[in-house]
Amino acid sequence: MEFALEARQLKKEYQDKLALKGLNLQIKPGEIFCLLGQNGAGKSTTINLFLGFITPTSGAAYINGLEVADHLLKVKEYLAYIPENVMLYPNLTGLENLALFSSLAGFEYDKEQLLFYLIEAGLPAEAASRKVGTYSKGMRQKVGIAIAVAKHAKVLLLDEPTSGLDPKASNEFSDLLLKLSSQGTAIFMATHDIFRAKEVGTRVGIMREGELVDVLGTAALDANELEKLYLNYMHN
Amino acid sequence: MKKFWILIKYEWLNFRADKGLLILVTLTLLAGLYGIYYGTTEVERQRQNLAGLQKLTEHNVEEMKAKYPAGADAGDIGYYHSTFAVHHPDSWAALALGQRDVNPYYIKLRLLNLQSQLYDTENINPQKVLAGNFDLSFVLVYLFPLLIIGLCFNILSVEKEQGTLPLLLSQPISLPLIVGAKLTFRMLVVLSLGLLLSIIAMLWGNVVPDGRVALWLGVVVLYCLFWFAVAFLVAGLQKNSAFNAVTLLGVWLLLTIVVPALLNVYVSIKQPVPQALALTIKQREVVHGGWDKPKEETMEKFFALYPQWQDTAQIKERFVWRWYYAFHHLGDVAVADLASQYKQSLLNRHELVQRLNVLSVPVNVQGIFNALAGTDLPSYVQFLQSATRYHDALRAFYYPFLFRQITFHHADFEQEPKHHFASSPDVASATAGVVKLFISVLVVFGAGLLLYRWKVASVK
Secondary structure: OOOOEEEEEEEEEEOOEEEEEEEEEEEOOOOEEEEEEOOOOOHHHHHHHHHOOOOOOEEEEEEOOEEOOOOHHHHOOOEEEEOOOOOOOOOOEHHHHHHHHHHHOOOOOOHHHHHHHHHHOOOOHHHOOOEHHHOOHHHHHHHHHHHHHHOOOOEEEEEOOOOOOOHHHHHHHHHHHHHHHHOOOEEEEEEOOHHHHHHHOOEEEEEEOOEEEEEEEOOOOOHHHHHHHHHHHHHO | OHHHHHHHHHHHHHHHHOHHHHHHHHHHHHHHHHHHHHHHHHHHHHHHHHHHHHHHHHHHHHHHHHHOOOOEEHHHHHHHOOEEEEEEOOHHHHOOOOOOOOOOOEEEEOOOOOHHHHOOOOOOOHHHHHHOOOOHHHHHHHHHHHHHHHHHOOOOHHHHHOOOHHHHHOOOOOHHHHHHHHHHHHHHHHHHHHHHHHHHHHHHOOOOOOOHHHHHHHHHHHHHHHHHHHHHHHHHOOOOHHHHHHHHHHHHHHHHHHHHHHHHHHHHHHOOOOOHHHHHHHHHHHHHHOOOOOHHHHHHHHHHHOHHHOOOOOOOOOOOHHHHHHHHHHHHHHOHHHHHHHHHHHHHHHHHHHHHHHHOHHHHHHHHHHHHHOOOHHHHHHHHHHHHHHHHHHHHHHHHHHHOOOEEOHHHHHHOOOOOEEOOOOHHHHHHHHHHHHHHHHHHHHHHHHHHHHOOOOOO
């Protein structure tokens, strides 16, 4: 079976520090994989390797069966990325930002279609024609989602996307992820939010010091059990 | 290619919304227009002065006619009558004034010794030299790089600092494409401005539309490309905006101020130019010594140079003009080697600067502009040589009157030689400069490309 996202013995070393110690991981289309771990555990390094922002010391990352290092531009057609803080061009409107990133991904939309994607992502219609410089963080995250949806991304990489969002905005964000996953998008989310991971994740991975120490299915766990397990790993 | 144009389109939207950039471009446009106004006004002022000289000469002739109603001794005319050697500006001079303001563009001449008259006007206003010319070439050579730096110092770093680079690089586009599109957009803005100002200056200055139009515009394009290549190279280091700004301003300072200053010191030491003042003093000593020397000795020396006047009457009087002009003439002969050395060392110095200007692209480009406009040092030296030939012609005209003791009549003024000298462009020198400029662009741009190949795109 072809995985939407796969890591094979993926290793990254920074000078004398091993940031990622031979990660092996497969994520299927439609699956939401949440990666928990402390700061510096290797979560962002993993995402950056899948994005091709850094090159692996050894091993390989694959998106849709294509090795990232060898098909950098091609794999970016399949993936979308939402960082902790989606930063857009402040002098452009939400519509213009979405039009820019969609057209760079190869999708040209008219204004109505662009507005549809923004509204679908939860952005109020009146905000779409405003300059992004006036947006809150939550609104920018929604434009980030709209960019991913408009791009028809097969893989969505999220790096602590709900950090700093208020509970309502976080909840709306989770709903959007579940909707995307139901449409077949594979989602890989690095997060500190155990509750959110349990709520949206199909599986949860726990990473410690560059190593994926456990992978758990969320169906059989409640949030408290997951938190207990996570803290056990962190303390040991 | 389509994505390249998409990026350019959104660069335009961002540029339009950035008031700081719009102000910067507007200020450069205004500076350019002022430079054109300054250059054309200065050249027009020089043209009016030169036209005034013609009237001065005519007025002087009328005075001579009134003073000597029945004709005169040519010696009196040679002494009291003055005419001018004039250096007419090329129509391109308004675009690059070069040395036209520091070197005299006309020389008042009488039949006396030449050398002291040539350098009579060498003293210039040091305040003016300090301020320099604010012509179009100044705007293009010194201010345009600052515009390019202002537009490009954060070309990539701003994407990192405002956090848009990760989102941008998560799209199927490469870093060189992003930087290339941003640079191309800025190039379009800067080149449009540079070419627009150049064309306005050409129309305003009524330049002769010859091959220099293409050369000038080509130099403007290449020079801007050079600074864009520098910005491209610095952006490739992937440092923050403050680092880029300081580095680019450092390069600007180095190439426009430090290197030219060092070159000036080196050239002054390596190729010293004797002061024209020393030449003038020596000549004055010889000329003044002529009063005390026996007339026979003076005339023998003169006749050795001009045997055609050997049969003229022997001098018995205490003073005659032909003796007076003979020792003035010998004064010029005595410093002929010095005068020749002076001109040659000026040209040698220029030659040395031409060889060393590869170290500073702005110096090279300023040299190209001056060569195209005929306002460079060789042009001035050619004018001096032309003035010397004119003085020789005046001597050849007046000597028969003096030595054959023929009365100088009013009608003879009509036969007096007239001087005309107009700068001509040094296209060969300008072309050599263009080749060097082209190589500079290739080298810096090539270094930038290598850097992008070698350095992995970093989003942090």
